Each structure stands twice: as C-alpha cells, then as structure tokens.
Amino acid sequence: MSEETKSKQVNTIPFSVLDLAPITVKHTATDAFKNTVDLAQHVEKWGYNRYWMAEHHNMPFIASSATSVIIGHVAAHTSTIRIGSGGVMLPNHAPLVIAEQFGTLESLFPGRVDLGLGRAPGTDPITIRALRRDSRSDGNDFPQQLAELRGYFDPDLRSEKNHVRAVPGEGLDIPIWLLGSSGFSAQLSGQLGLPFSFASHFSPNNTIAALDLYRRNFKPSKTLEAPHAMLGVNVVAADTDEEAEYLATTLQQQFLNIIRNRETPLQPPVENMDEIWTEHEKAALQQQLGASIIGSKQTVKHKLQAFIEETQADELMITSQIYDHKKRLRSYEIVAEIKAEG
Template identity: 80%
Template sequence: MSEYIEGNTQFSVLDLAPIVVGGTPAESFRNTLNLAQHVENWGYNRYWLAEHHNMPFIASSATSVVIGHVAAGTSTIRVGSGGIMLPNHSPLVIAEQFGTLESLFPGRIDLGLGRAPGTDQRTAFALRRGSRSDGHDFPEQLEELRGYFDPSLGTNKTGVRAFPGEGLDIPIWLLGSSGFSAQLAGQLGLPFSFASHFSPNSTMQAIDLYRRTFKPSKVLEKPYVMLGVNVIAAETDEEANLLATSLQQQFLNLIRNHEAPLQPPVENMEELWSDFEKEALKNQLGASIIGSPETVKQKLLSFIAETEADEIMIISQIFDHQKRLRSYEIVSEMMMMKK
C-alpha cells in the first residue's frame, strides 16, 4: 500500500455481514464477497469478520466458514476474524479451523481473538453448555491455542496435536474494549486491536496500557495498534448523516433490547430516541466519522494523529449496499491508497 500524506497508517475492513430489513443471510454473504473484492482493489490491507450470535442483523455467526468464502473469492487481501470469541470454543477446534484456512490460503489468514461471548448470556449458555468458561480463563485458553500452532512454546498441556495447525505461522491478535486484553497483548508481545467503534471513551487508556506493558517477542519487536472506527462517507455531509441513522437505529435497538435487522435511514432521529438514549448513543458512537470526503479526511487524519494508530479498521453499517461500497471507495480516494 502506498503512503498517505501523513504517514504509513494502513486501512482495513471489519464486516458484520449485515442483514437488512427484507433481506436474507444469503444476500448478506453475496454482499460480503462483493465488498471484499472491491476493497481488495481499492488497496485495503485486511478484511475481518466478527463472531456474533442470536442477532438478526448479523450473518457472520459461523465466522470461520465465512472467512473461507471470502478468502476463496479474493486473491491478495488478508482475511481473518475480528474476532473469534475464544471462550465459546475449544482451543483445539479453533486451531484446526484456522490451520485449515491457512493451509488453503497460505500467508493470508489472521486470527483475532476476543474473550466476550459476542451475544447475551442465554445464548452463551447454548454455545458453551457445560463449559465453565466465562472468559476468566481466557489467558489459559490462549496459551493452549498458541501451543497447538507452536509446540516450542510449551503452553499446550493436553498432549494433543492440531492437524492441520501445528507449525503454521498464523498471526494472532488480541481484541478488546477495555484494559484486560490490552495488558495481556502487551505482556505477550502480540498485536492489539481496540474497539473504538463502540467503546471510544476507553481508547486512549487502553492504547497507553498496551504500549506501556509491551514486551518484545518473536512475533513483534514493538507495539502494533489497530483501532476499529465507524466511518460513513458520502458525497455530502447531509447524505452521510442520513446514511448514519441506520447505525444509530441499530444501537438504539440494542439499548432497548430489541433485536431487529438493519433499518433503512430515517430523516429525523429525534422522533425515535429519548434524550437519555441520545446521550447514551453519543457515548458509544462518539468516535464515529461521518461526512463528505473532505470531512472524513480531516477527521480521520485527526484521529490518527491523536492515537498514533498503526492501522485503522473501518466499519460501515450502511443499509444500501451500493452506498456502502461508495463509502469505502471515498476513504480509499481520500487516503491515497493504491487502487
């Protein structure tokens, strides 16, 4: 990727494979592959998919399967998880799944890991059944998983080996929205991705903790920070603000515990939310970058300068697929990425 005017920050994509009102998961997966192919041409660095469950507006619950679908339909862009919620799974199963993906698509697979359930507690129980894992043993699960890929670490105490998986060099990232994963990533010398797109008020604290606790490893010599950011770009500020109401409605429904597909834009959010809900959304979505090409460029450069992020992962929950494509294209044009 070519440098943009202020430095070497790279740009990537987080896709939730949104299911829109009146749409189907099949349509979402077609849109996902179409978007991946386009952003590959526009110079984006990696394309990640997120694990969520029991959410009628997100189709990427079987994350590893969708990663394989995207990797098969692209040729150069890195593809991975943003992330796999490790406590929902056996570390061995994840090692085998991602060992399979890396064997099929060598040098292109990332494994981003989180410790949250990616869902509500009832669904977490349905996923985990008798497992006692509630995320508190995430460091131990991580050690076991890493040991399946690299037996020399000595962290796999099971006596079981992962085929495929063993001996493969699959980058492992820790994902977080608080300080826990930031500190763990720093101590282990792993790359760290923070969810600024829904936890903006904790961004600087988490980055600082990661960088202060970072210890060089055979994976990384120095800290590497990627930040998730909601970006909705359009030809004008007015159009972008209109498109952003789909994202706002999504979070409003989450606050109200009302699960629904992604809603079309509305002219006036004031008719939908209370003052309390509006303030709550402002806290959650405060780092969102919404506007015309020049507005987006200015805000992105300011955000990068403030955080000194090595990479920005862009999330664009836009109802209309063509406008979603255009939003990512605008960012590529503004950041002078190779096309």
C-alpha cells in the same frame, strides 16, 4: 504538535475492513453473504490491507456467526487481501477446534490468514448456554485458553502435559491478534508481544487508556519487535455531509435497538432521529458512537487525520453499517480515495 505526532498520516498507515455481514430488512443471510463477497472484492481492488469478519450469535442483523466458514468463502473469492477474524470469541470454543479451523484456512490460503481473538461471548446469557459454555466461564480463563491455542500452532509453547496436536495447524505461522474494548486484552497482548486491536467503534472513551496500557506493557517477542495497535472506527462517507448524516441513522438505529433489547435486521435510514430516540437514549448512544466519522470526503479526511494523530494508531479497521449496499461500497471507495490522495 510534535513531529512524532505529525508523522502518521492517512496515507502512511494501512486501512482495513471489519464486516459484520449485515442482514437488512426484507433480505436474508444469503443476500448478506453476496454483499460481503462483493465488498471484499472491491476493497481488495482499492488497496485495503485486511478483511475481517466478527463472531456474533442470536443477532438478526449479523450473519457472520459461523465465522471461519464465511472467512473461507471470502478468501476463495479474493486473491491478495488478508482475511481473518475480528474476532473469534475464544471462550465459546475449544482452543483445539479453533487451531484446526484456522490451520485449515492457512493451509488453503497460505500467508493470508489472521486470527483475531476476543474473550467476550458476542451474545446474550441465554445464547451462551446454547453454545454449551460453562456457566462459570466469564472470560477470566482467557489467558489459559490463549496459551493452549498458541501451543497448538507452536510446539515450543505447548504444555508438556498436552500431547494433542492440531492437524492442520501445528507449525503454521498464523498471526494472533487480541481484541478488546477495555484494558484486559490491552495489557495481556502487550505482555505477550502480540498485535492489539481496540474496539473504538463502540467503546471510544476507553481508547486512549487502553492504548497507553498496551504500549506501556509491551514486551518484544518473536512475533513483534514493537507495539502494533489497530483501531476499529465507524465511518460513513458520502458525497455530502448531509447524505452521510442521513445514511448514519441506520447505525444509530442499530445501537438504539440494542439498548431497547429489540434486535431487528438493519433498518433503512430516517430523516430525523429525534422522532425516534429520547434525550437519554441519544446521550447513551453518544457514549458508544462518539468516535464515529461521518461526512463528505473533506470532512472524513479531516476527522480521520485528527483521530490518527490523537491515537497514534498503526492501522485503522473501518466498519460501515450502511443500509444500501451501493452506498456502503461508495463509502469505502471514498475512504480509499482519501488514503490515495494523502
């Protein structure tokens, strides 16, 4: 192992949070938002760097569809942690609207707002039509949408043909991140000199290739002098390996229900997943959840360090789909203890 590989440790890179505002069985979006605020306040105290919310639609287990609204709610109930989107699915929106929304957030909470952008719809084809997206829009015009959006914040980047101004928004320094689960956004963010966040939490097999593409294509910009890659990772930490494995069955059931096209609120953990999934489904889930880190403090510490060394991540974004809110808090607390202890 080279000295360069050794250089990044669990206590030397920032840890952040991706919250999907999970709606659990027998609970509501109101309950989910109360838990979101509670989690944000706790992870701010525990030293996490960012708190991002994700845009999804028509999913009974995710409450963060109105992403900019819930970001503002979290920001109003915290004081120092960075808040942002992980991400806003730009093809679902007019770039001007996103510039105004995030210009408003940055004006309300100066120096704390991140704008993470994805090009996927974050939903199914029927819902895409309900979002009034052009049926021909498949994300391939994302670079043009991104250029328009960036021009609303920075007049130097604005097209001469566009005389519309984002108010608020124009002149504000809001970090823009590109999000991806394949190579498209990796290459684009590198070419533009933007920070990049990769969805290792559901696309682990593409992680190394996407990071290599990002780093090889990176061109320094006034935003970044060197590449900055943040990786999403599922973490379920508990006081014992056995408890963590039990808690992780909620995440496994979530993805299993997606595979079966049977989306429901987040389910409580079960003792034995082999009674629920088939061998084929188990193998399919392993392809999506293979990078998940599950276990006790020592197990999670070892796996986090191995993941950091393998990927050379500059930052980790932890997501924990755990049914019991107190257990979810405890999982993030354990990760914070691992980072503090080094």
